[in-house]
Each structure stands twice: as C-alpha cells, then as structure tokens.
Amino acid sequence: MSNIAGKAYAMNVITPIRPYTTWVNKFIFWIAVKIPGTLKGLITLSLIHYARWVIIGKDQFPHLDPKQPKEELNYTYMMFFSNFNGSWDQYVDSFTFAIPGGLDLFWKWNIRYSKSVPLTPFHDYIRYNQIETIHYYNAYPLAASNDVKSAKTVKSSLIKFEQDTRNVSGDNFLKLYNALLRGLQHDMGDMYPTPIVSMSAHQVERRQKWHAANLPEGGAGPTGGTAPKEAHGHSAKKGK
Amino acid sequence: MTKQLDLLDIQGNILRAYGRFGYPVARYVFLNVRNTAKGREFVGEITKKVTTSVEWGDGPGKIKQPDRTVNIAFTYQGLKDLGVPISSLVGFSPEFASGMKGRKDILGDDGPSSPEHWDPIWRGNRETREKDVHIFISLNALAGQGLDWLTVAEKNRDDAYAWLLDEINKTEGGVVLLDGHLGDDDANLNYQDVRVVLDNNGVPTPKEHFGYTDGISDPVFEGVPYDERRVKGRGKQMPGGTWAPLATGEFLLGHVDEAKEYPPAPEPILLSRNGTYMIYRKLHENVATFDRYLEEQGSKFPGGKALLAAKFVGRWPDTGVPLVKAPDAASNAKFGAQLLSLNAALNAAQKKGDKESVKSNEQAIDDILSDFTYDDDMSGAKCPFSSHIRRINPRASLEMMNEEGDKPGSFKVSKDAFDTPGALANRRRLLRRGLPYGEVKDRTRDDGNHGIVIMMVNADINRQFEFVQQQWVNYGNDFKAGNDKEIILGNHSMDDNFPSKAVIEADPDSDQPPYILSKIPRLVVTRGGDYFFIPSMTALRMIAQGVIDPT
Numbered sequence A: 001m002s003n004i005a006g007k008a009y010a011m012n013v014i015t016p017i018r019p020y021t022t023w024v025n026k027f028i029f030w031i032a033v034k035i036p037g038t039l040k041g042l043i044t045l046s047l048i049h050y051a052r053w054v055i056i057g058k059d060q061f062p063h064l065d066p067k068q069p070k071e072e073l074n075y076t077y078m079m080f081f082s083n084f085n086g087s088w089d090q091y092v093d094s095f096t097f098a099i100p101g102g103l104d105l106f107w108k109w110n111i112r113y114s115k116s117v118p119l120t121p122f123h124d125y126i127r128y129n130q131i132e133t134i135h136y137y138n139a140y141p142l143a144a145s146n147d148v149k150s151a152k153t154v155k156s157s158l159i160k161f162e163q164d165t166r167n168v169s170g171d172n173f174l175k176l177y178n179a180l181l182r183g184l185q186h187d188m189g190d191m192y193p194t195p196i197v198s199m200s201a202h203q204v205e206r207r208q209k210w211h212a213a214n215l216p217e218g219g220a221g222p223t224g225g226t227a228p229k230e231a232h233g234h235s236a237k238k239g240k
Numbered sequence B: 001m002t003k004q005l006d007l008l009d010i011q012g013n014i015l016r017a018y019g020r021f022g023y024p025v026a027r028y029v030f031l032n033v034r035n036t037a038k039g040r041e042f043v044g045e046i047t048k049k050v051t052t053s054v055e056w057g058d059g060p061g062k063i064k065q066p067d068r069t070v071n072i073a074f075t076y077q078g079l080k081d082l083g084v085p086i087s088s089l090v091g092f093s094p095e096f097a098s099g100m101k102g103r104k105d106i107l108g109d110d111g112p113s114s115p116e117h118w119d120p121i122w123r124g125n126r127e128t129r130e131k132d133v134h135i136f137i138s139l140n141a142l143a144g145q146g147l148d149w150l151t152v153a154e155k156n157r158d159d160a161y162a163w164l165l166d167e168i169n170k171t172e173g174g175v176v177l178l179d180g181h182l183g184d185d186d187a188n189l190n191y192q193d194v195r196v197v198l199d200n201n202g203v204p205t206p207k208e209h210f211g212y213t214d215g216i217s218d219p220v221f222e223g224v225p226y227d228e229r230r231v232k233g234r235g236k237q238m239p240g241g242t243w244a245p246l247a248t249g250e251f252l253l254g255h256v257d258e259a260k261e262y263p264p265a266p267e268p269i270l271l272s273r274n275g276t277y278m279i280y281r282k283l284h285e286n287v288a289t290f291d292r293y294l295e296e297q298g299s300k301f302p303g304g305k306a307l308l309a310a311k312f313v314g315r316w317p318d319t320g321v322p323l324v325k326a327p328d329a330a331s332n333a334k335f336g337a338q339l340l341s342l343n344a345a346l347n348a349a350q351k352k353g354d355k356e357s358v359k360s361n362e363q364a365i366d367d368i369l370s371d372f373t374y375d376d377d378m379s380g381a382k383c384p385f386s387s388h389i390r391r392i393n394p395r396a397s398l399e400m401m402n403e404e405g406d407k408p409g410s411f412k413v414s415k416d417a418f419d420t421p422g423a424l425a426n427r428r429r430l431l432r433r434g435l436p437y438g439e440v441k442d443r444t445r446d447d448g449n450h451g452i453v454i455m456m457v458n459a460d461i462n463r464q465f466e467f468v469q470q471q472w473v474n475y476g477n478d479f480k481a482g483n484d485k486e487i488i489l490g491n492h493s494m495d496d497n498f499p500s501k502a503v504i505e506a507d508p509d510s511d512q513p514p515y516i517l518s519k520i521p522r523l524v525v526t527r528g529g530d531y532f533f534i535p536s537m538t539a540l541r542m543i544a545q546g547v548i549d550p551t
Ligand code: HEM
Pocket: B208, B210, B212, B213, B214, B215, B216, B217, B218, B281, B283, B284, B285, B313, B315, B388, B389, B390, B392, B393, B430, B432, B451, B452, B454, B456, B468, B469, B488, B489, B524
C-alpha cells in the first residue's frame, strides 16, 4: 500500500450525507464551477494535480457480480478524490490554514463534519473517512503540479521564441532572449526527486537504490540521503 | 496585548534572545544521567537557579537583571531516564522521540552534513546508553559596561560553569558531563562555547561569520510584555499591511495556537503547559567557499558583489536593511546613515537613562529594519524568492498569482484568496536563539572552528522547524522554484550531475534577464544537534520530585 507516488499523494475520502440534503451539496458544486473566484484559494495554493468531488447515491455503488453481497446503505456519500503535492499533514494543514471557509462550504452538510478549524478534529475526520490507496501509478513522478504548469509555459514560450527570432538581428535576438528568460524566471526550477515524505521501510530502501544507481561516487545528490562512509563532500574520489 | 503570561513559570530563554539583552557570551553543556534518583535530585538543584521570563527592572513584579542565566532542557531519552512515566512520554511528538539524527532524511542532513561527520558528542548520541545526550544546560553571561566588557562576561560565565561542575560533582557519578564538542584545532571540549563576533578592534558586532548582520527578526506573540512595541514585521501580517502578535500556542504548549486549539502535548497538562520544544543545531560555515563563490558570481552579476551578497540573504550585510526597502546600494547607504545616527542617539539616551528617547529611537530603528512586507515585491525583483529570509519567513508572499494577461515572469497578490494574508507562514514561524561560535582565523580556509549554534523554539517541531527546513530550505515548490534550494542554507548538491542553482529574479517591467546562480556550493554544514523539551518551572519541580503522573 502507498498513498504516495513520486511527488503526488492520492487521497480518497468518502463521507456520508443525509439523502435529503444532497441537493445542497450539488448546488454548491454547481456554484463553485460556475462562479470563478470560489476556487481562487485552491488555485493559488497550486498543490493539486487533479481533484474531484462526486456524490454517490446509495444505490449507485458498483455491484460487479451477482455474488457480491448487497450492502444496505442509509446515506448518500460524497467522494473526494485528490492528487496533491506534499505529505498528508502538509496538504491538510495548507488547506485549513488558507481556505477553512472553502472546506467548510463543501463538507458542511456531511454527517459529523467537525469544521476545519480547530485542526485536530478535522484531521481526525479526514483520517477516519480516508480510504487508503492500494495501487497508485504516476507517469511523471518527478513533477509537482507547478512543474507541469511550468513545463507547459516553457514549451509554448520556446516555440514562440523560435518563431519570433528566425529573422532578427543579433541585438534584437539578445533582447528577445532576455525577455524570454525574464518571462520564464518563475518556471525554471530544477526537477529532482521529491523531498522525503514517507519513512516506510520500502520507501527508504527505494531511495537507497536510487542513490546507488544515480550517485555512484557517493556524493550527496539532490535529495540527499545516506552517503557512503567515505564521502566527504568534496570527495577525492571524484576525479575519473 | 491583553493576554497575561505567567512569566515566573516560563523559562527565560523561550521569551528572550539573551544576546539582545546584553549577554554576548554563553556556554552550552550536555549531560548524561546514570542514576535516576540522583539525576532528579540534580534537576531539583539546578531548577533553583533557573532563569525565568520575569521582567527585569525596578518596578513591581520585576527583578534585577542577573549576571548569568541558567536554563535547562531535556531530550526524550533524558526524560525517560529521569523517570517520566511512559504514559506521559507517549504524548510527546514522534519527531522528538526520534531525535535529530533519526530525522536526517527529512532535514536533508546528507553528504558532509550527515551524522557520521558530526562532532563526536552528536555522533555518539543515541547510539549507546552511556553516550546519550539527556540534559542540556545553557549558561549566558552578562557583559560589563566598560572596556573590560568581555572579561567581565567571561568571568560571569566561568563562575556559572564552576557552579555547574560543582553540582555535577555532588551527584557522585549520577550525572555525567559529556565531552566531544570540537573547538579550535579540533580540541575535544566538555562544552560548546558561543560568543558574538568581534571586529578587528575587538568591538562586539551583530554579525555572523559570513559577514551578515544577524539577530534582527524574531516572532512576536501574544503575552510577552517586553515585545509589545516590536510587533511590526515580527508578528503576523494582517489585511492592509498591519501586524498582530501571533497566537501564543505557536511557541508555548498549553496555549491556544493559530488553529484555535491547544497544540498536541503530553499529559498531564502541568508537564507541558508553559513548556515548548527546542531544536539545537550546530552549523559550520564554509567561509572560504562563500567568499570564493561570491567573488566569482559577483564579478558577473550585473548589480555587483555587494548587491549579490544582499540577494543571498534578503538583507544588506553591512546594515541589515531589507532589500525590499533598499533595493540598491544608494538606498542602502541612505538608510545606513539614518541607522548610524539613530544608534548614536540610542546610545546617548541609554547613557542618560532617558527612557522616552530610548523608546523612540528603538522604534525608529525597528521601522527601518523590521517593518516590511513583500507586497510590493511579489515577483522577487528586489528580494529573490530563494534568499534566506524570504524562504524562511515568506510573510504574505505565498498568496501570489499570475493571471492571463499579466506580464510573463510576474506575480501579484492573489487578493483574498486565503483566509488571512499570512495563512501559509503563520504556522511555520520559529523563535531563534543562540550565537555564533569560534573565530575565523583564516578566511581562505573552510576548516577551522566557526559557525552558528542556532536554537529554534516552537510548539511543533514537525509543523514548524522541519517543514521550513525540508519544504522551504531544501525544496522550492511553494516558491515556484521546483527543487531549487534556499541559497545560504540549502543542502546544495555536491555532485556534478546535479548542480544546484537559484534564480535571482529580474524586474518583469525591465529589459533585464534574471541572473542564474549556478553550481551553488554547500555553504553551511551541520555538525550536530538534537531536539529538546524546555519544561516550565512547575514541570521542572515535578520532574525533580518524581511526581509526574498522568493517571
Ligand atoms: C549558518 C547558518 C545561518 C546563517 C548564516 C543565517 C543568517 C541569517 C541572517 C543574516 C538573517 C537576517 C537577519 C535577521 O532577520 O535577523 C537571518 C534571519 C533568519 N534566519 Fe537565519 N541563518 C542561518 C541559519 C538559519 C537556520 C538553520 C534557520 C532555521 C531553519 C534560520 C532561521 C532564520 C529566521 C527565522 C530568520 C528571520 C527571518 C524573518 O523573520 O524575516 N537561520 N539568518
């Protein structure tokens, strides 16, 4: 089991709603999509690759086989699904610090929802209703959502730059080149492995393997980790 | 400020950075408890001398400023070996139980900073029972008033140390002094000495060894009477660029924090209330590498070497004036001149005992050095996103956005996106204590005995210190900088395949390109440390008596 793949964390939370208040949630979702600004806090946080809220009626849960026992559900459920950057704590904390009102708006009608401030009851609520991820695939494990956005910006800027500079003089080229760099100054971050979130034995071993493969000289790479005993930073062994 | 803290119950090093109050010299001592009963007795004796946060002066409820301060803190194993019951111990945070060494992957203590290169005391810590660091004691010494200020301070320190050794001896081996602090020429010492940096004439300076003016910013929170006037730029940023003190619970257990709840703490409440966590970190400074790198990059950087040095930290080295206020050398010189005359006036007022004039001059100095936001520098053209102070306390600057139609490479305030402008910074704040250690004898060499002992104080090590260290110092995503690290402290890669870099942003309205700092070397190296719990006076007495009992 791991909720983490590369820089992304998958969170699935399923919480019950009284069937007769379901329409309120649907209405709120509709508003959020229609009225720009409702999600401004979320967008400013810029930690989410993809998130979705879905209402699942009590008869809408998948029944895949006649042999699967039928469950008796008394509630409608709200499923929240998010792929975000950072650890569980970091993410939930960022949300409660930054947009407590927004969270309350979405979950208010959910049974036993505690409100997002104070923090600990909210933490407990999410933890209790979270469904752990059993399998999680991430095509770009090195990319945080900001990296994806930046990569898109860099690509389109470069294509445009190439077109704009086909026939310009040296001086003009420099001017446009400087403008290109200036325009991309917040899109040039390095893309290396994630800061360490999980201390599970499996993840620790994976990191060690990555280091062994990528840092044969034992220097401290971008994520750090365990350097072999003889590595003193400016290792004398560096020279080929 | 309406909140009243019980100053007599709170240890003095939590509320006061002693260096700022006339204590330029300190000694830190670490002990191992061999016998629980004697250890508790020892704690009882020390507790009698522990310095509290009570106000100094002549008025009611005040005491005379002491010649030396004594403070005490414990590691997790220390508390355990002093007999704190397991039902209380499990209430401490997991990272406190695990200790700094166990958190090296989170903290990025790798390569030359990894524990196998730490000072012997920190290498030996948490390996065998006999070498475990259990107790931390800090002795800060008041300076004299005249030319012999340093001699007086050193005498105060030596007296305090002699007293401490005496108390240790009285335990007859029940408590043992640990050695393994590296000093000059790798001497193996029983203590860690720290002292302000002196200039060539032996005059004390507010500098650290790279040459920056330090010790300016420090969070202001509710209930500290002597910080009331210092809230601008030090509290939390409110709408409209005003400031309010942070919630007490960000720095003291048993008080409500910014999330309107009591921070997680061990039981019983008498054990945790008015106590807090301290992070002790000995950081070596590679001064030669710093000078060489600054020289090399400064010769290429369009603004020149002095500006580049300021860009690394976000403040001008000579004056401490923040870049957002003084983006160029001319404005720094102007503020510098103002500071010079304000400091002269402050000194004169202090000599005369003119309290009103002291206040107004202090306020004017503070306004220049501390009262600033990043609101008018959202793109980082003045203070780079990867500079030390912006990464470590971004104030309201993470509430940023770039919309369709905005200039490429620019950010603006994402107004009202968050509940409060400083939402992402207010729960990541750190009180800073400690002083520089050692002397730089030869600036062309990295080795030698010089750096900073930094002690951070916070209510939640993981949420505050570790988050800042991991997410903001050694990673840059929140600053739209990918894996780029903070310039001064980042655990910059020592591997040619993964060179570290940072972007010094240009003004989006100018025709300049940003400057890319390439191949940033490791400037600061960890030499050891651990996580401590600073109990209240009440808790100290209870630990000494062995009456901590959560049942
Ligand atoms: C050798 C290592 C370090 C050096 C040379 C250094 C230097 C400085 C300097 C020159 C300042 C500006 C002066 C001031 O605002 O008081 C500063 C501020 C600060 N530093 Fe450091 N520092 C070091 C390590 C650390 C570490 C390890 C931390 C914590 C993770 C830290 C946390 C802070 C904080 C919180 C501020 C105040 C920022 C603000 O509120 O604007 N420093 N440091």
